[in-house]
Amino acid sequence: MRLTLGRAQVFAGLLLAGLALIAVPHSARGDVHGDMALSLVHLRIEAMDKLGIQKESKATGFLVTADGQVLTVYHLISGLGEVLGDTVKITARVGRRGENSTDFTESAAVVTALPELDLLLLKISQGLDAYTPVRLGSSRTLALDAPLLTSGFPENLERWQDDGALRSKQGPGGTLWGTDMEFLGGQSGSPIYLNTGEVVGVVKGQLRGASNKSFFVPIDLADPLLIPLRLEAIWQRLAAVPKGQCRVCVSATPTLCAGNTQACSDWSTAGALTGADPNSAGWSEPIQIIKDTSAGFADCKIRWKVECQ
CATH class of the missing domain: 2.40.10.120 (Thrombin, subunit H)
Incomplete structure (x- = not known):
């Protein structure tokens, strides 16, 4: 069974918002x-x-x-x-x-x-x-x-x-x-x-x-000044996901926003193993979507969610 713990929308450019994963x-x-x-x-x-x-x-x-x-x-x-x-x-x-x-x-x-x-x-x-x-x-x-x-x-x-x-x-x-x-x-x-x-x-x-x-x-x-800070907040929340029990999935729309528009982390590498480094193995694809989409596409949307077994 999969349980969606949290979901948010991130708008690049001038519309970046909604980063709460943990209340x-x-x-x-x-x-x-x-x-x-x-x-x-x-x-x-x-x-x-x-x-x-x-x-x-x-x-x-x-x-x-x-x-x-x-x-x-x-x-x-x-x-x-x-x-x-x-x-x-x-x-x-x-x-x-x-x-x-x-x-x-x-x-x-x-x-x-x-x-x-x-x-x-x-x-x-x-x-x-x-x-x-x-x-x-x-x-x-x-x-x-x-x-x-x-x-x-x-x-x-x-x-x-x-x-x-x-x-x-x-x-x-x-x-x-x-x-x-x-x-x-x-x-x-x-x-x-x-x-x-x-x-x-x-x-x-x-x-x-x-x-x-x-x-x-x-x-x-x-947000043009704060985008890096808001992304950092996402990474900190991602690092809190329980290791081996949950994964994070990220998607970007429309396709123009990023070359790869959907990816999930590996179940085995979620959580503590990533530490503060968003480029750790298993996280590279979803994090790259976030980075690519934040480059200035004002109409792009990033959606991410946590799924747990």
């Missing part, structure tokens, strides 16, 4: 802000312009990997204007607001960016053995009036948190969504999340003088 306990609503605080990062950038004038900018970000990758807003950098590249310095403080420059004890470097969507991925130095990353959700299924939460590090406040709802999917530029939450200066880059703790957006900002005109970037639009 993760949801935080109670009263604790979700406190849990999120562990993943918040206060960011500071400083640089010098051609006239020798020192410039500074701050924003919030949030951890998306345990090794210190942080998602935030690109205007953390672009807001400085024209500066000398060799004078740029990005520093961070995890979990708390930095009061002055000496509080930002960890250095950060740019990994990649989507300037057109005002998104930036950074990597902070490994000051801790492991950081606490957020759980990435999907914004695709959010309905208007869905409850939303946020928290971050605005100027002159230790940590700001607010609750509200999704009010519009027709924001400026056609990519921003609107909410009735209040976003303060310095809070750009903060996570927008559900009362389950899953992150579904990134704070963009608020129109000046309009408390009900706050906007955020839906998290699915960040």
